[in-house]
Amino acid sequence: MKILIIIxxxxxxxxIRAIAGEIFDVYGGLDILVVDDNSPDGTGGIVRDMQLEDTRVHLLERSGKLGLGTAYCAGFLWAIERGYDVVFEMDADFSHDPKEIPNFLRAIESADVVIGSRYSTGVNVVNWPMQRLLLSWFANLYTRLITRMPIYDATGGFKCFRTDILRGVDLTKIRSNGYAFQIEMNFKLWKRGARMLEIPIIFVDRRSGVSKMSKNIIWEAAWLVWKLRLLSIFGA
Ligand SMILES: Nc1nc2c(ncn2[C@@H]2O[C@H](COP(=O)(O)OP(=O)(O)OP(=O)(O)O)[C@@H](O)[C@H]2O)c(=O)[nH]1
Ligand SMILES: [Mg+2]
Incomplete structure (x- = not known):
């Protein structure tokens, strides 16, 4: 099985250097693709240095901050072109524990999509301010009620997909970012009949660096769930 982790x-x-190191320590038999949007802090240059030391590291550089959703879609297409069987979505900021990777790989044996879930077994979030936790939890309740999608954590970003199932989605048409992107991908795959599996993970707030959370991300997602509901009613 050819496995790619997209960050x-x-x-x-x-x-970035530390998270890649931890990933390879947990599971050496995979590649990492970093999709960097010309980070002003020089993340891209660090990844180029890492590539000199390790051929499992790959870099896709984009001209500027074009958003999380299109970054993942570019990564998915990169993986499909190169014949990867399984791809992961993972954040760089240590919110997603590399130690979970083997659990995802076990779960994907009998699924098309594996979602690392913060809410399938209560609330598994560490170090988030109460306000943000409540926002996230209610956002997921709202999403579940309106879209009818049976997923407890539809906005989470630690996920694993079979590339075969991604081939069925027009990845060039996805414009959403942030929470909305996660919801939209789940919804499209669920509607296509993908086998979706949630596994519990513990989510830890970012270790360092700057948060990109914003009001836009929330409004984008709040509107999107209604759009998806309407699309599914009218069968578009
Ligand atoms: N290429 C690219 N990566 C992005 C962009 N926005 C965020 N990211 C990365 O996507 C991952 C998730 O973003 P985060 O900023 O951690 O989002 P979050 O977890 O909702 O919020 P915080 O952890 O509080 O910052 C991180 O690895 C970010 O560096 C973007 O526009 N382009
Ligand atoms: Mg984060």
């Missing part, structure tokens, strides 16, 4: 980065110079 989108924007100003992750504090984290």
């Amino acid at each position: 989108p980065t924007y100003n992750e110079s504090d984290n």
Whole structure:
């Protein structure tokens, strides 16, 4: 099985080298693709140095901050072109524990999409301010009620996909970012009949670097779930 972990980065110079090291320590038999949006802090240059030391590291550089959703879609297409069987979504900031990777790989044996879930077994979030936790939890309740998608953590970003199932989605048409991107991908795959599996993970707030959370991200997602509901009613 050819496995790729996609890590989108924007100003992750504090984290990228360490997270890649931890990933390879947990599971050496995979490649990493960093999709960097010309980070002003020089993340791209660090990854180029890493590539000289390790051929499992790959870099896709984009001209500027074009958003998380299109960064992942570019990464998915890169993986499909190169014949990877399984791809991961993972953040650079240590919110997603590399030690979970073997659990995802076990789960993907009998699924098309594996979602690392913060809410399938209560609340597994560490170090988030209560406000942000409540926002995230209610956002997921809202998403579940409106879209009817049976997923407890539809906005999480630690995920694993079979590339075969991604081939069925027009990845050039996805414009959403942030939470909305995660919801939209889940919804499209669920509607296509993908076998979706949630496994519990513990989510830890970013170790260092700067948060990109914003009001836009919330409004984008709040609107998107209604759009998806309408699309599914009218069968578009
Ligand atoms: N290539 C690219 N990566 C991005 C962009 N926005 C965020 N990222 C990366 O996507 C991952 C998730 O973003 P985060 O900023 O951690 O988002 P979050 O977890 O919701 O919020 P915080 O952890 O509080 O910052 C990180 O690795 C970011 O560096 C973007 O526009 N382009
Ligand atoms: Mg984060």
